[in-house]
Amino acid sequence: xxxxxxxxxxxxxxxxAVSLYCIAWLIEATRRSLQxxxxxxxxxxxxxxxxAGMLVPRLNLLPDGLWEAVFxxxxxxxxxxxxxxxxxxxTRQSAGALHxxxxxxxxxxxxxxxxxMYLAAVATPATARVGMSMTGPTGTTANFVGxxxxxxxxxxxxxxxxxxxxxxxxxxxRTLVGAGILGDPGPDGARGSWETARAVRGEAxxxxxxAAGASPSLAPRLEMGCHIAxxxxxxxxxxxxx
Amino acid sequence: MGAxxxxxxxxxxxxxxxxxxxxxxxxGILQLQPFMFTRQFGTxxxxxxxxxxxxxxxHSITWASHFISDHAVSTDAAFAxxxxxLGLGIAWRPSVKTALGASIVWSCxxxxxxxxxxxxxxxTAHVVSGAPGxxxxxxxxxxxLWPSDRGGPDAAxxxxxxxxxxxxxxxxxxxxxxxxxxxLLGPNRSATGLRDxxxxxxxxxxxxxxxxxxxxxxxxxxxxxxxxxxxxxxLGLIALSVYLPLRPARAMVAVALMASLVIWIFGxxxxxxxxxxxxxxxxxxxLALVALAYWRRLxxxxxxxxxxxxxxxxxx
Numbered sequence: 256x257x258x259x260x261x262x263x264x265x266x267x268x269x270x271x272a273v274s275l276y277c278i279a280w281l282i283e284a285t286r287r288s289l290q291x292x293x294x295x296x297x298x299x300x301x302x303x304x305x306x307a308g309m310l311v312p313r314l315n316l317l318p319d320g321l322w323e324a325v326f327x328x329x330x331x332x333x334x335x336x337x338x339x340x341x342x343x344x345x346t347r348q349s350a351g352a353l354h355x356x357x358x359x360x361x362x363x364x365x366x367x368x369x370x371x372m373y374l375a376a377v378a379t380p381a382t383a384r385v386g387m388s389m390t391g392p393t394g395t396t397a398n399f400v401g402x403x404x405x406x407x408x409x410x411x412x413x414x415x416x417x418x419x420x421x422x423x424x425x426x427x428x429r430t431l432v433g434a435g436i437l438g439d440p441g442p443d444g445a446r447g448s449w450e451t452a453r454a455v456r457g458e459a460x461x462x463x464x465x466a467a468g469a470s471p472s473l474a475p476r477l478e479m480g481c482h483i484a485x486x487x488x489x490x491x492x493x494x495x496x497x
Numbered sequence: 498m499g500a501x502x503x504x505x506x507x508x509x510x511x512x513x514x515x516x517x518x519x520x521x522x523x524x525g526i527l528q529l530q531p532f533m534f535t536r537q538f539g540t541x542x543x544x545x546x547x548x549x550x551x552x553x554x555x556h557s558i559t560w561a562s563h564f565i566s567d568h569a570v571s572t573d574a575a576f577a578x579x580x581x582x583l584g585l586g587i588a589w590r591p592s593v594k595t596a597l598g599a600s601i602v603w604s605c606x607x608x609x610x611x612x613x614x615x616x617x618x619x620x621t622a623h624v625v626s627g628a629p630g631x632x633x634x635x636x637x638x639x640x641x642l643w644p645s646d647r648g649g650p651d652a653a654x655x656x657x658x659x660x661x662x663x664x665x666x667x668x669x670x671x672x673x674x675x676x677x678x679x680x681l682l683g684p685n686r687s688a689t690g691l692r693d694x695x696x697x698x699x700x701x702x703x704x705x706x707x708x709x710x711x712x713x714x715x716x717x718x719x720x721x722x723x724x725x726x727x728x729x730x731x732l733g734l735i736a737l738s739v740y741l742p743l744r745p746a747r748a749m750v751a752v753a754l755m756a757s758l759v760i761w762i763f764g765x766x767x768x769x770x771x772x773x774x775x776x777x778x779x780x781x782x783x784l785a786l787v788a789l790a791y792w793r794r795l796x797x798x799x800x801x802x803x804x805x806x807x808x809x810x811x812x813x
Contacts (some may be wrong), residue, residue, distance in 0.1 A: 258531045285692075342545035399773050400703050408519065410621070411584075416520045420586035426721065487581075495598050497771050 258495060266488050267310040273481045274303030284473050292478065294336070298329045298362055299481055302369055306488055309372065323373045330366035332358045367491055368406040374426045375403070375496050404492040410493070414486035417479045426475050506712050510655045514587055514597075516786055517635070521600065522584030524777045528577035532774045538573060540565030542774065546612055549619025561610040579603060590779070597639040604636035611776075624728060625764025627721050627780045628679045630787040634783035637668065641790050656790040666739045669791055672737035673753070689723040695763065701772040713763050730755060739791065746793045752780040753791075755786035 284293060305322050309316030317325070337359035344355065464468040507515060533539060533688055542561035547555040565572045583603065586596025599623040601802025606628050608614060622628035652658045656665040684690040696714035699707035717724060735756065738749030761767060761781020768779035 258529075259534055262529060336556065356745055404770060407523065407526075411519045411522045414516075414582065415515050415522060415588040418518075418585060419507060419590065420504075422590045487522070487526065490523075491529060493769075494526055494530060497773070 263310040264284065266491060267307040268305040269484050270307040270488055271314070273484050274482060276308070276477065280473060281476070287317075287370060288474070290474055292473075294332060294484075295358075296478070298333075298366065299485060301329065301427060302365060302489070303487060305369060306485075306492060309492065311487060319373050325371070326366045326369040330363055330370065331366055333363040333366060337363060351473070355408045361409070364406060364409050365485070365489060368403070368410065368493060371403060371406065372492060399497055403497055407490045407493045407497075409485040410490045414483045414490075417447060417483050421476060421479055439450075499609050501775070503783075510642055510658060513638075513655060513786060513790055514593065514644075517638050518584045518587035518596075519585065519780060520778060521580055521635070522545055525582075525584055526581030527770065528573060528580060528776075530773055533573045533577075533776070534570050535786070536569050538569060539563065542776070543611055548613075549616070549621055550613055551618065554614065555619070558559055558610055558613055585797050593644055597643060600639045601636045603672060604632045604639070607632045608636075608772070611791055615781075617679070621763070623685060623690075624680045624732070625678050625691065625760055626694050626698075627765060629675060631768075631777050631780040631783055634787065634804075638673065638783060638786055638790070639788070641665065642666065652794075654791045654793050656787075665791070668738040668788075670736050672787065673732050677729045677732035677736060679717045680725050680732060686722055687724045688719040688721045691724055692717040692719070698764075698769065699764045701774075702769065703771050706766055706771065710766065711761075732778075743793050743795070750788050750792050753788040754785050757781050757788060760784065 277296040280296050281293065281300070284290075284296070304314075304316055305326070308317075308322075337356060340355055340359060520776055527533075539562045543565060546561060547562070548556035549555075550558065570782070580603075583596050583600045586592040586598070611618060612630040615628055615633060617629050622630075641656040641659060645659050647659060647666070648654075648657040648661040650658065652665075653662055655670070658694040659665075660668070662730065679685070683693075692714045695710055695717060695787055699710040702710070722808075731752070735753045738746055738752075741749065758781065761784075765781055768777060768781070769775045770778060
């Protein structure tokens, strides 16, 4: 049963927009010599363009085999980064460490989900040459339909988690009222944390996701928005191949 | 211009709200499946829920299902957008109250027009297949997870924070006690009722899940009444456990979680999400969320201020 063309176009347009934004982000970050989240944005570009191509075949830039290789490489990269992160931070149990690890894990899941879609989905262009009739998995992949469900729930949980965290980026011109003072215990009982101190100074809290790297993020709210859009679109496509 | 308080990591209640938001988001995207944009959504999924309901209810459901069938694309797109917005609204702190409030209204409307009141009045409700209507549990959760502290931040369990311990206990007793009663009503009492429910789930499911259903149906065989009685007793004990002391109460919440999981897998086939026509993950995950909201906290555990309330913008 083919999905509506307008819906495929809508999601594809969002993915192209996200990819273009991420390319612009990468150019600006390179110009400013910011290294943080480069890998994330590169993977977002690849995923966005690949999903746009899956939704509207004429937007497909590369053969499926090449896309599979790209996403296997991305999965290996985030696996390696995650292992390195655990090895270097094994003694720390802070919230920052947890978020740093989840940062790698979610992008590993996204890369695996993309690989799964290429392996499982049978793409047949619609008669109007737009839109993709994504059918259920065939062959051996039909025995693993629980896997995309797991991917979907992980992706949606990540989207929701990111949206919850969006509020942490307070515009810097606002004055904080009632923010905890340095001696005021936070929700985890910590006193005088960097986050509280920054809050009192009226600065935007440091993004926890940046714990993996030392340099600040560029436009973190837009980056999170891109991640949310990517998770929802990927979840939608995975549901089509359930 | 206004000001903002420091952002706090999600506490226990906020984490459950986010889980609820995830399920709403999942529901919204399920509504975008190709099947939902066809006339069949209205004629084969919604219209049959009218059967057995009182005339007034049945007529309203029939009218709604016809309207949805005649405007399948626009109504389904609207349903999907509403549910996605509910999920995102609960996840975004400044809009959590609005979204939870809207989710209560939406859930009640869907329970009426989309689920035929869960088959409770019609007498077709099965505990193992989503009674009293999965969507009603969204409304219950929205109330229990409402970001207020009427019961105080140090309440015995999360659900008691919003409505107070007494009211929260009553909700628990009504929910699980109601399920216990439903387990002994109508088709649940027949010798083969449960077997038929489980066996019919296999249509359109992956082969391994169909095999599992067939196997479970064979095990149930003609023992439907005995299994229903055991189920009713277990659910009844869960209902009463909310008045027990800390450790036994925790044990029974664990039993409730297990029961939710068993119902979700064996009775609901993961909400039949692999069939291509599921509109929600059914009641299993929601019952589990309700159970988690009643996980008894240690007396010395102090709750943190609500993170959403911390994020209130002051007026100019």
